[in-house]
Amino acid sequence: MTIPSLQTGEAVRQAARRGTWDRPTAGLAPGYVQTNVVLLPQAFAFDFLRFCLRNPKPCPVVDITAPGNPHPTSTVAAEADLRTDVPRYRVYQEGRFVEEVTEVTHLWGADWVGVLLGCSFTFEEALRRAGIPVRHVECGCNVPMYITNRATYPVGPFRGPLVVSMRPIPGDQVTAAVRITARYPQAHGAPVHIGDPAGLGISDLSQPDFGDPVPIHPGEVPVFWACGVTTHMALMEARLPVVITHAPGHMFVTDLPVAEAI
Amino acid sequence: MTIPSLQTGEAVRQAARRGTWDRPTAGLAPGYVQTNVVLLPQAFAFDFLRFCLRNPKPCPVVDITAPGNPHPTSTVAAEADLRTDVPRYRVYQEGRFVEEVTEVTHLWGADWVGVLLGCSFTFEEALRRAGIPVRHVECGCNVPMYITNRATYPVGPFRGPLVVSMRPIPGDQVTAAVRITARYPQAHGAPVHIGDPAGLGISDLSQPDFGDPVPIHPGEVPVFWACGVTTHMALMEARLPVVITHAPGHMFVTDLPVAEAI
Numbered sequence: 001m002t003i004p005s006l007q008t009g010e011a012v013r014q015a016a017r018r019g020t021w022d023r024p025t026a027g028l029a030p031g032y033v034q035t036n037v038v039l040l041p042q043a044f045a046f047d048f049l050r051f052c053l054r055n056p057k058p059c060p061v062v063d064i065t066a067p068g069n070p071h072p073t074s075t076v077a078a079e080a081d082l083r084t085d086v087p088r089y090r091v092y093q094e095g096r097f098v099e100e101v102t103e104v105t106h107l108w109g110a111d112w113v114g115v116l117l118g119c120s121f122t123f124e125e126a127l128r129r130a131g132i133p134v135r136h137v138e139c140g141c142n143v144p145m146y147i148t149n150r151a152t153y154p155v156g157p158f159r160g161p162l163v164v165s166m167r168p169i170p171g172d173q174v175t176a177a178v179r180i181t182a183r184y185p186q187a188h189g190a191p192v193h194i195g196d197p198a199g200l201g202i203s204d205l206s207q208p209d210f211g212d213p214v215p216i217h218p219g220e221v222p223v224f225w226a227c228g229v230t231t232h233m234a235l236m237e238a239r240l241p242v243v244i245t246h247a248p249g250h251m252f253v254t255d256l257p258v259a260e261a262i
Numbered sequence: 263m264t265i266p267s268l269q270t271g272e273a274v275r276q277a278a279r280r281g282t283w284d285r286p287t288a289g290l291a292p293g294y295v296q297t298n299v300v301l302l303p304q305a306f307a308f309d310f311l312r313f314c315l316r317n318p319k320p321c322p323v324v325d326i327t328a329p330g331n332p333h334p335t336s337t338v339a340a341e342a343d344l345r346t347d348v349p350r351y352r353v354y355q356e357g358r359f360v361e362e363v364t365e366v367t368h369l370w371g372a373d374w375v376g377v378l379l380g381c382s383f384t385f386e387e388a389l390r391r392a393g394i395p396v397r398h399v400e401c402g403c404n405v406p407m408y409i410t411n412r413a414t415y416p417v418g419p420f421r422g423p424l425v426v427s428m429r430p431i432p433g434d435q436v437t438a439a440v441r442i443t444a445r446y447p448q449a450h451g452a453p454v455h456i457g458d459p460a461g462l463g464i465s466d467l468s469q470p471d472f473g474d475p476v477p478i479h480p481g482e483v484p485v486f487w488a489c490g491v492t493t494h495m496a497l498m499e500a501r502l503p504v505v506i507t508h509a510p511g512h513m514f515v516t517d518l519p520v521a522e523a524i
Contacts, residue, residue: 046308053323054335061315073316185447
């Protein structure tokens with residue numbers, strides 16, 4: 001998807017704020033870092049931040065606001081407002097999905113905190129630039145994601161399994177894929193597992209737990225990266241009275257160039 | 263300094279706990295990651311953590327405990343107690359040094375949090391293994407440190423200048439020094455500045471603000487890395503009612519092998 005007018009983080013955020021863009025952000029603002037968004041009351045923010053720091057591969061912290069302040073660091077996104085600048089939000093109460101909305105100003109409290117977490121869109125751009133196929137982009141579908149048999153390190157009410165995304169990579173490009181993605185620790189970094197899905201407790205690659213299955217061609221190896229859905233599962237598990245996230249694929253687009261995400 | 267009996271993190275921590283070792287940890291437990299230590303009440307911990315996350319080069323978070331829990335993550339240091347396992351602590355009140363002690367169990371409160379921050383001892387070990395000179399180790403003195411004209415990103419009461427450490431590196435080894443230290447983002451990572459000290463507002467390398475001056479040989483370039491003293495200056499600036507740190511050079515020694523700090 002290429003939208004000529006949405007080529008920068010600022011343009012996407014303003015379109016989301018005005019309500020003229022409420023669709024996924026894949027392919028928008030190429031070259032700018034996109035992030036997961038978690039908005040929650042301060043009472044839970046310290047434990048949540050500790051959970052992210054203890055599980056840095058699935059939950060890389062890119063930015064966090066002061067309590068009550070909906071504006072990220074100006075270098076991350078100038079003039080941005082986390083209550084309005086995401087195309088679609090999801091509201092959860094007690095671990096259950098309640099509604100999907102296009103702005104959350106009415107829900108944001110005086111003590112709320114915004115957390116921005118890295119997203120694999122960043123390294124997919126780098127993989128493509130290096131000529132490494134990104135199958136779900138080729139197929140125009142969502143990346144396949146799997147719940148693994150690995151547990152995250154629990155902190156306070158936050159716990160749950162590690163979730164991974166999978167990209168099939170030609171055998172002779174796996175080394176390059178490792179080296180390239182390792183440069184982006186704030187976008188999940190290097191793979192957590194390469195090859196045998198059973199080693200992660202995944203019995204059938206054609207049945208992902210989230211997203212869509214993708215074909216694996218002869219000579220390709222399934223490569224697994226830590227996935228931001230890990231954070232969402234831990235948030236559901238915590239059954240907080242209320243928490244808001246971006247809707248899947250509807251990311252917050254920053255002003256950070258991908259080249260500087262190294 | 264080589265102490266035959268203090269070859270592991272566990273051995274150093276137990277000697278500190280028993281009171282049989284209250285001296286600096288440089289050279290002890292070679293190959294194990296050493297860290298800065300900050301102990302403070304939870305009321306300030308969230309802002310302090312946000313300060314560290316906004317300033318990751320000088321303040322790389324290696325671990326953080328739950329409020330009231332003095333034990334780090336078991337993979338970081340099994341069976342450790344942050345109230346007793348540091349050789350010497352410093353206690354500060356309202357930004358002023360109060361006393362230096364060998365354990366702080368009597369000061370630790372039910373809501374206190376322990377934060378472990380990366381330390382350049384980790385990458386110095388890697389530099390030496392690569393045949394790159396580490397001048398202050400050769401000289402048997404403390405690394406020279408300088409207050410720069412760069413400000414840290416302020417968070418809550420925490421603010422202050424970036425402090426750097428300096429190591430003179432032969433011109434043909436600077437590239438290797440950059441590449442090696444870049445592998446250790448949790449130990450300050452790659453240099454923040456190479457060459458001209460004036461670019462950091464440093465007028466005289468022979469007059470460091472902390473530590474000792476070291477000779478720079480012909481053909482060597484001064485290379486500057488972010489320094490953990492940045493954190494201490496921000497803590498002083500914040501004038502918290504009480505905060506405890508390790509005494510300079512008297513680090514907390516973990517069970518993490520340096521090879522895995524990548």
